[in-house]
Amino acid sequence: MTKYIIRRMIQAIPVLFGITIVVYGILLAAPGGPTAKFNQNPRITEEIKEKFKKAWGLDQPIPVQYCRWMGFCNPENVGLQVFIGETGWPNFLPTPISGATNGVLHGDFGFSISSGELVNTRIVRAALPTLILAGVALFVWLVVAILMGVYAAIHRYSLFDQAATVFAYVGFAMPTFWLGIMLIFLFSGPGLNILPAGGMTETRLSPPFGSDEYWVYFGQKPLEALSDVGWHLILPVFTLVVVNIAGDSRFVRASMLEALNQDYVRTAKAKGLPGRTVTFKHALRNAMLPVVTNIGLEIPFLFTGAIVTETIFSWPGIGRLTIAATNQFDYPVLMGVLLISATLVVLANLLADVAYAVIDPRIKF
Amino acid sequence: MTDSRKPQGAVASDLVRRAEEAGQDYEVGLESLSQMQLAWRKFKGHRLALLGLTILGILIGVAVLGPLLLPYNFATIPLPDKIVYEGRPPSAEHFFGETGGLQRDVFRLVVNGARTSLFIGFSSMFIGVVIGTIVGSIAGFVGGFVDNFLMRIVDVMLSLPVLFVILVASRFFGNGNVILIVVIFGLFSWMGISRLVRSQFLSIREREFVEAARAVGVTDRRIIFRHILPNAFSPIVVSSSLIVAGNIIGEAFVSFLGFGVNPTTPTWGNILSNALTFIPLGNWWWPLFPGMAIILTVLAVNFIGDGLRDAFDPRSRA
Amino acid sequence: MTEMTTSTTPMAAGEPLVRVKGLKKHFPIHGGLLRRQVATVYAVDGVDFDVQPGEIFSLVGESGCGKTTLGRSLLRLVEPTAGTVTFRGRDVTGLPAGELRALRRKMQIIFQDPFGSLNPRMPISDIIGEGLLAQGLTDRKTRDSKVEDALETVGLRREYTRRYPHEFSGGQRQRIGIARALALEPEFVVCDEPVSALDVSIQSQVLNLLLDLRRDFNLTYLFISHNLSVVQYFSDRVGVMYLGRIVELGTVAELYRNARHPYTIALLSAIPEPDPRRRKKRLVLTGDVPSPVAPPPGCRFNTRCWLREKLGNPERCVTEEPELRVLQSGHQVACHFAEDVTSAAVVAVAASQPAIAPAASEPA
């Protein structure tokens, strides 16, 4: 098992490496580059632009820029020495060995062009809200989709099944952002106004989320703080999971029906097992196999969905950070966000594979 | 074959006997349908799919004719008497209502938006399918290192949160240009197709009928184009419908965030983007109708996709 | 069929039509991180036999014995790993692609699965006609009439050319597959389990057809089957395969009456006969066929051999691989102790078998 996980992790390395090249390539090919934001500003001369480029290392050849960003080389040295870290080991090795601290490989994503902060700081700050949103959404998504799917499969063609079918079609066709807008209209607009339209906390009651004062407040009134965030989570989570639930409940249903049609289910019935045992022991476990893989493949949508949801509901997470960074041509932040989310996707797939291997004894390690 | 195979005398009676043994009249019906005709027949039996096809037909009609009949040229339409902040709800004259700001007819906007949205959805799918089929065919047929290399690229592309990347790419390259947006969406729509085509190649290549074709001396080229690709056709078509649906939503989303098509061109996403600012006023009709247009289109495309899936599924009966 | 005799060179008398020598086909198994070859499937592992013009030579064996791979490697549908296949004195294994295509006109194959071997998206005219076109035997104009001729030869109606495979029953599809092979006017046809997928009542129709066609067009068959009754009825000579090798070879009369390899005897004993008066005490082999990835050392059959057990497990069976040796004219066997096989021995072993034989001797 451990060997299998290690092997899958090693297999993920080239993919991650490829991702860095693609991410870097896209941003590199973008016209204008980081200086584009100055174009409209008449007070910034060519000279200033050059200085700006030099200050950010943008005057270097592209491979050098890439290597520096990745942390393959040590920009302080010259000649072949650039590839050597402070301890004399190759620079790309982990910090404890090479002594190098620069570049993505050592967890350094550089500085944000727009704010001058460390990219890490900005990402870490935005990560917690996104993790809260995505985590809750993932939980709701899986529980609801599996329950709905299994129930619909067992009670095939029932009223519930038909209603679930309609929901699945419509939910799957609904653009997330539109749903978000309509929900705000419905629940936070001039009419009902029972749910918060956006944000993560009630600003009149608590300090801004993530600030030091907030944690003090949180320590004092944890229950209130939690229910506040929970209250604000309702609409975004609902918006985020509808599409996935719509698609996956159908998938679970189909997979369950497929499993119920298998010969081994017939054998189980022939053994005289009660219907419950046949369904929930023999069929369900097999039906979950394709579902696990499918969920692994759908994890990226959680990130994509987060951008939408965070934008509409002013959720201070990674999605909002991305939009802001895109608008400000903040390349280091964008690269960091893209790379981290891609890595998470790779990890999610890996996790799905491992989960698959755990429930399917036919997979050899 | 020479004339010696023509039935004569004893041989003729032999042939008659063989025919009798074969029982040729019991199984074969009078009509002969190709797989395509059969598929169409089954498709016609799928009510939702026909509904989808009708809706899509109407939408395409609207997209083609709409801008001619109800042009979006506000230069020729007199400006409202005064610029109002609030829009007006649906009425007999404006049955989708009017927007705030320049007080535009929502119906007119939605009709004009159909053209761009549908165009982007379908043409980007087309690009994706072409790239995906080529990449998948090469990987599946050549195999070995090339296959490995191409599939690792697919892995990389699939690991990227695609809409994330499209968003950034549209912002940086798109400049609001419809064609560029199409290309960007196309460039990120091929991975699924290429995996599909590759796996079809790998499995169909091992099928006995391909081996039989090789045994009678059929060339590789013919095997690819006459045996493998036609058999891969149905899964490609089915997943194309998903791509169209996905890209229509994707484009609306990118435009909604202001990174897509130029805001002066009406697309469903752009209309929604403008509506967002007016939420506090409760102008529900403004986002409602373009959203419904998207849902309707995607539903129609998905219905068609479902119909195609059933139609091509050999296990389902006509 | 007159043009066939003129288009090919006449053969010297007594020379085999097809000669297979030392034929091997090994499939690599890749695994691990770097997709290195971790093991080899010894599907066909050194096979020699001749097929005389006009005869029906059969290969029998259980699944995984390599008979299908062997049939396909004769036509180079799979590339042999080693050894040669000679057709009319020409080495097939070394032919460049162009000549191979021309040669495939003379060597054809009929497949087992009547559903998988016809492209579901092609009408019959294309299925049968594409070979004719590829071989330059016809042009587009005359193609349909040639296809109709071929259909008629196998007992199907001429009007069926525009129909699709799904409109036919299993037996009729099998006829279409035969028509496809026969349309090229081959001399040698590999029949790969052509009746295994068919019901009994249809099976006899197809066997009759194959025999008629052989008579009419002077064909030579390599008939691959796992059904010993069919082989006994159908063929002239038989090779019995076990784990990639031929273990016994001889005429049908010799082999069925006087089998000398312990495996052949067990196979024959296992055939269920539709005559309740002949209920017999079977000689049942223990265990399963070993994996072709790791064939046992020495004689490949030694793990299941009843004779070896009876002889007190001689060392030779695990140390030395028996070669196919000639017992008498036309009867070859690959067993060190073939001479010890007598009908008395067989009966004795069968009688002493426990009612419930253990499934496998290898450790769990």
Add this chain to the structure above:
Amino acid sequence: MTETISATPPLGAPPDRDTLLEVRDLRTYFRVLDGTVPAVDGVSFSVGRGKTIGIVGESGSGKSVTALTIMRLLDIPPAEIGAESEVWFDGREILRIPLNVMRKVRGKDMAMIFQEPLTSLNPVFTIGEQIAEQVRLHLKTSGREATDRSIEALRLVGIPSPESRIKQFPHEMSGGMRQRVMIAMALSCEPKLIIADEPTTALDVTIQAQILELLKAIQQRTGSALMLITHDLGVVAEMVDHVVVMYAGQVVEQGTVEEVLLDPRAPYTMGLLESIPSVEKRGGRLSVIKGVVPSPFNLPPACRFEPRCPYAWDLCHEEAPPLSRVGSADRLARCHLHTSAGDSRRGAALQQHIDAMRVGGTIRDAPA
């Protein structure tokens, strides 16, 4: 056809105590898009305690559906069972008992072995668990006891070192071994009847021999009755006492195995026997049954075998033949040759069959 099992007609009398299973006029239909298709159409037979019966037929003859109907394993709908049908098992009618009562019969008194041992075993559970869960359920034993019993069952079917085998998964075993597991599972609760649906079709000849020998030995040892479903007349000849031949959903012939295989009376059985290749027929053409099995959507109007039958005459196209007695009480054949209308043709037809079997000099005399 319109009446189905839900409307309960008065039941017939139970069979005598020596009869373990009696099937009376069993009809199973499948509801499809354009109507209903008869899969089993008026099948009757009985099995005595400890006896063996073979159900023979080609694909589509309805033999498997018969077994599934008896086990009540078909989903209703799409399947429908005729109102007049009765299945008596061990003294009670089992088509009409509630499903939860039937569950106590399945696996305990009546066990089934399927054709494909790979797909019929659940891939995600160990074989030990799959056998033990049945034992726990029916015999109300503790987990420990159930495991012991599973091991015992595996040992009985000749699986070496069963103590370690119970921890294995189905995919870790060979085809023959899996079929042994299926048999062990069927045996584990000492059923009164084992239904084996093509138990050896997916297996190689030498493995088939192992499994057939095993089934015979087991049956002798446990005294269970065996209902063997197969398309292979050779298997039938070796395994069973009594044979039921099915064609297109109907019984066309039944009798003892000697009677049916040596002196067949239904043209279909005759044709089947004639078409089997054998050494005696070498050098000659095989007899064939012309044509193909009719589609259940489009059955011939009267006799279902009529379009393929070499002996058919006008009557066969107009009137469906009944199942008539051609000897002792349970020696039956469905053919007009054996009704009074066929008196003049019967002799010639039987002679024709004898001639067809006499190819190559071997004469197989029909017993008187």
